[in-house]
Amino acid sequence: MAALPAKPDLGQLRKRAKDLARAESVKLSEAQFRIAREHGFPSWPKLQAYVRRSAEGVQHAYHADTEYYGERALGLLASADDGTPSARAAFDRHRQPLTREGARTVVAREHGFTSWRGLREHVKTLAGSGEPFARAYGLVEARDVDGLAAIVDEFPELVHAVGTNGNDLLGMAGATCDERLSRVLLERGADPARGNAHGWTPxxxxxxxxxxxxxxxxxxxxAPLDVSSRGDGGTPLVVALFWGNRTVAERLARQGKAPRNLRVAAGLGDAELLDELVRPNGTLAPAAGAHREFYRPHSGFPxxxxxxDLAEIRDEALSWAARNDRTEALRTLAARGADLDADVYRGTALxxxxxxxxxxxxxTLLELGAEVNRVGTFGGPKHGVGITALHLAAQGDHLDVLEVLIAAGADLDARDGQWRSTPEGWAEACDSPAARELLARAR
Incomplete structure (x- = not known):
């Protein structure tokens, strides 16, 4: 099967169709149909439409669910509200307000359509359209390494193409947790530095x-280390520390270029930097609260x-030390004035x-005096309302944590504020059978 040129050209395709018609003594329409089918398109007009959009540099739709694009529009709006330059630029480019309808118009126009309705109509026909980007996305989702390699070899432009909100195949491949897909794309020229509309890189x-x-x-x-996503300071290292992903965080920290603020020092357990940023009397150096505009990894967080505020900076750092299991940093921050039970943003340290x-x-937190039954928030607003640490340990099937909390007097009958469910109910709902059994035995 012949590959399309890296930059498909309608003139070349038309010439090829005419040459084929003469060589095979068939009608031009038959030759065009054959060429379209050869490249996986159901018709010549579908192939032409794809080539035109590729030449215009617009975003490619790739998900067959029309509601998906509504969610992406809200995500773009949230990122613009966070002050992400690339997201703001999209609204400015199309002269749209920072509203839900404005975001939908932006997303539609970025795909080459004048209206939201036009994008939705296009998406409805996506499954049978033969669109290479959508097909490649399906192969990424299926973790089909050989299939992805084949389609990118057939359509070399795919490694440079972007889909909704600027997401490219390399970024999508990373979300599958299958490094082989990313290797296929990098070997064929994918750009590891390119970010999407949120500034989010691979x-x-x-x-x-x-x-x-x-x-x-x-x-x-x-791949660059110092690119911020969703606000100043939202580098890859900070994203790793936000989730307590120490393995990656420590790799990235060794490369340098980390924001040198208090929450990073706490998350890395950097005792020297902690001493530099927070003094024994609890006062902070100016750099302690710098570059903290990143606060959520996606719009599922409010x-x-x-x-x-100095107390907020100290207390936030405490939770970053906790989620990264930095016990000495916890002791240092607690001794220097951090509130053990503060819920600065979607969760206490515990x-x-x-x-x-x-x-x-x-x-460590319990030894220092954290309240085992402290009720607070966590994650998205429709999830972590009025929860306790026991709810979250049950959700994650963290048996060793459950045992420590129960021994410290955690309330087995505590009910969250959203679903009115106990920790045992959370274990059942989140398919954590071992946690449910442990909680049942503890009664």
Whole structure:
């Protein structure tokens, strides 16, 4: 099967169709149909439409669910609200307000359609359209390494093409946790430095998913360490620390270029930097609260705006130490004024430690006096309302954490504020059978 040129050209395709018609003594329409089918398109007009869009540099639709694009529009709006330059630029480019309808118009126009309705009509026909980008996305989702290699060899432009909100195949491949897909794309020229509309690069994705092998692969290919996503300071290292992904965080930290603020020092357990940023009397150096505009990895977390309040900076750092299991940093921050039960943004130190299964941090916080039954928030607003650390340990099937919390007097009958469910109910709902059994035995 012949590959399309790296930059498909309608003139070349038309010439090829005419040459084929003469050589095979068939009608031009038959020759055009054959060429379209050869490249996986159901018709010549579908092939032409794809080539035109590729030449215009518009985004490619790739998901067959029309509601998916509504969610992407809301995500773009949230990123613009966070001040992400690339997201703001998309609204400015199309002169649209920062509203839901404005975001939908932006997403439609970025795909080459004048209206949201036009994009939706296009998506409805996507499954049978033969669109290479959509086909490649399906192969990525199926983790079909050989299939992905074949389609990218047939359509070389795919490694440079982008889909909705600027997501490219390399970024999508990272989300599958299969490094082989990323290797296929990098070997064919994919750009490891390119970010999507949120500024999110493939290295951010490796940090988010705690994939050290992918991080190494991307770093070897030249992926930048100092790019911020979703606000100033949202580098790949900070994303790893947000989730307590120590393996990737430590790899990235060795490369340098980390924001040198208090939450990074706490997450890395950097005692020297902690001493530099927070003094024994609890006062902070100016750099302690710098570069903290990143506060959520995606729009599933609610809006917030970090402030320069000294207590907030200390207390946030405490939760970053907890989620990364940095027990000495916990002791240092607690001794220097951090509030053990503060819920600065979607979780206390104890709930973060419990959610991430960091048993050493849980023990340390309880020894320092954290309230085992403290009720707070966690994650998205439709999930973590009125929860305790025991709910989150049950959700994650973290048995060692459950045992420590129960021994400390955790309330087995505590009910969250959203679903009115006990920790045992959370274990059942989240398919954590071992946690459910442990909780049942504890009664």
């Amino acid at each position: 290295l951010h994705q490796a940090a988010y998913s705690n994939l050290p092998l992918l991080a190494d692969l991307l770093l070897d290919a030249g 809006f917030w705006r970090p402030s320069g 709930t973060w430690a419990a959610a991430q299964g960091k048993v050493a941090a849980v023990r």
